[in-house]
Amino acid sequence: MKLHLITHSPNIETMIATSMLTTTSGAMPSTLYNRLLAKPEKVADIVGRIEVQHGNILEHNRLVWKLEASKDEVLSIMLRSRFFNITEAEEDKWVVSSNLRTLVEYHQTHRDGFSELLVESIKEAAPQVYQFIRRTTR
Amino acid sequence: MKAQLLTHTPLSEVEKEFPNHDWKELLPHLNYTFAIEKISRACTHQLVRHRIASFSQQSQRYITVKRLDERVVTPESIANNKSFETLIQQASEAYQRLVEQEIPREDARFVLPNAVESSLLMTMEGRSLMHFIGLRTCNRAQWEIRKLADMMLAQLREVEPRVFNNAGPYCFQLGYCPEGRHTCGKMKEALERYKV
Numbered sequence: 240m241k242l243h244l245i246t247h248s249p250n251i252e253t254m255i256a257t258s259m260l261t262t263t264s265g266a267m268p269s270t271l272y273n274r275l276l277a278k279p280e281k282v283a284d285i286v287g288r289i290e291v292q293h294g295n296i297l298e299h300n301r302l303v304w305k306l307e308a309s310k311d312e313v314l315s316i317m318l319r320s321r322f323f324n325i326t327e328a329e330e331d332k333w334v335v336s337s338n339l340r341t342l343v344e345y346h347q348t349h350r351d352g353f354s355e356l357l358v359e360s361i362k363e364a365a366p367q368v369y370q371f372i373r374r375t376t377r
Numbered sequence: 378m379k380a381q382l383l384t385h386t387p388l389s390e391v392e393k394e395f396p397n398h399d400w401k402e403l404l405p406h407l408n409y410t411f412a413i414e415k416i417s418r419a420c421t422h423q424l425v426r427h428r429i430a431s432f433s434q435q436s437q438r439y440i441t442v443k444r445l446d447e448r449v450v451t452p453e454s455i456a457n458n459k460s461f462e463t464l465i466q467q468a469s470e471a472y473q474r475l476v477e478q479e480i481p482r483e484d485a486r487f488v489l490p491n492a493v494e495s496s497l498l499m500t501m502e503g504r505s506l507m508h509f510i511g512l513r514t515c516n517r518a519q520w521e522i523r524k525l526a527d528m529m530l531a532q533l534r535e536v537e538p539r540v541f542n543n544a545g546p547y548c549f550q551l552g553y554c555p556e557g558r559h560t561c562g563k564m565k566e567a568l569e570r571y572k573v
Contacts, residue, residue: 295432296433
């Protein structure tokens with residue numbers, strides 16, 4: 240099985256921080272987002288303190304992968320999580336996408352090869368979330 | 378009311394890897410996140426009926442509503458209506474009194490009307506968004522959510538015209554009105570309005 244991250248929503252962690260602050264702050268979400276874009280250190284600080292309870296803060300993004308796997312392997316993934324979007328591109332090649340919540344919850348409940356590939360693929364796209372996963376699930 | 382598309386996953390990025398794939402099949406892999414601001418709580422109730430979406434909304438448990446009379450959405454049909462103005466004033470006073478009595482905000486908010494403003498982040502994948510636009514730009518949709526859907530569609534057409542130039546009310550998307558006997562009877566005008 241091979242997994243390659245093709246693309247993802249920009250500024251994933253800025254959006255996570257925006258989502259966290261939106262629920263508890265009187266400021267407008269667009270203002271929060273634009274302010275946080277200019278303050279990556281603040282984003283790292285906020286997201287670094289993440290405790291995933293209301294998982295919805297991890298839902299405002301999408302990661303899109305190219306997956307090379309057999310039909311049986313893909314069926315196994317689909318049976319383990321209903322929340323991945325999967326499209327067959329060609330023989331044994333698939334477009335797979337999800338948000339970070341799906342990824343985190345998959346990793347929390349299934350420790351398999353696919354789960355490891357997922358987590359490694361977000362190292363650059365969402366470094367604080369990557370650290371969070373490694374910190375809490377080892 | 379304000380709607381701003383903050384981020385999205387471009388179709389072209391996915392197509393680079395899968396060039397021969399029909400964009401319609403790739404729609405569920407695309408995401409769009411909007412900041413939606415200063416809409417009524419009545420409108421946010423309508424939004425959350427679209428279940429294949431993600432929402433992060435300002436919480437009335439944490440955010441105190443200050444000067445309620447300045448933070449309400451007023452429909453045209455009841456602008457300057459004495460009953461409405463009186464009720465807002467009374468709700469405002471009752472809310473403030475409860476907060477001053479140190480009643481938890483989560484309980485004080487029970488006196489707030491549907492007209493109170495709210496803001497949120499909303500994320501939808503492409504296929505759900507086409508459905509949302511189909512339903513909510515329809516003449517039969519309620520005015521506030523229709524206005525919001527129109528604002529969103531204008532921005533979507535700017536960033537992803539190949540996809541969203543096909544979006545509009547369902548009569549525009551399908552070529553016929555699916556509303557049956559409830560049809561507004563103005564399909565021709567709707568097609569003209571959403572034509573690119």
